[in-house]
Amino acid sequence: MRIEKIGQIAIPVTDVDRAIAFYRDVLGLTFLFQAGPNLAFFDCGGVRILLDKPEQPGEFEKHSSVIYFSVSDIKSSFAEVAEKGAEVVDQPHLIARLPDREVWMGFFRDPDKNLLALMSEIPIPAS
Numbered sequence: 553m554r555i556e557k558i559g560q561i562a563i564p565v566t567d568v569d570r571a572i573a574f575y576r577d578v579l580g581l582t583f584l585f586q587a588g589p590n591l592a593f594f595d596c597g598g599v600r601i602l603l604d605k606p607e608q609p610g611e612f613e614k615h616s617s618v619i620y621f622s623v624s625d626i627k628s629s630f631a632e633v634a635e636k637g638a639e640v641v642d643q644p645h646l647i648a649r650l651p652d653r654e655v656w657m658g659f660f661r662d663p664d665k666n667l668l669a670l671m672s673e674i675p676i677p678a679s
Contacts, residue, residue: 559622626672
């Protein structure tokens with residue numbers, strides 16, 4: 553496994569629409585896309601910012617920022633991290649299917665219980 557870069561940082565929010573307006577209109581970040589009602593994505597100088605509204609009541613207090621490490625092969629990289637003892641939270645799964653790529657993420661915890669993730673963007677061949 554080789555981590556290529558920080559691909560994304562998640563910021564917990566309580567109101568996605570209000571947060572989109574702030575990050576887009578106040579901070580001037582480039583809005584990329586929204587995935588469902590609870591996730592919105594922005595570009596910040598090549599690092600993606602994810603605004604994340606927790607789905608369960610009370611989960612906001614448990615959230616902190618999450619660092620997403622970008623890898624080219626998420627399945628084998630995630631398996632390696634798990635084999636080396638990381639606490640698996642959520643296996644790699646499809647987050648969003650965009651016109652040109654699929655966004656995959658898998659989640660795990662470090663020894664201090666901080667939530668971390670591996671992510672991969674898989675190009676969709678042009679038809």
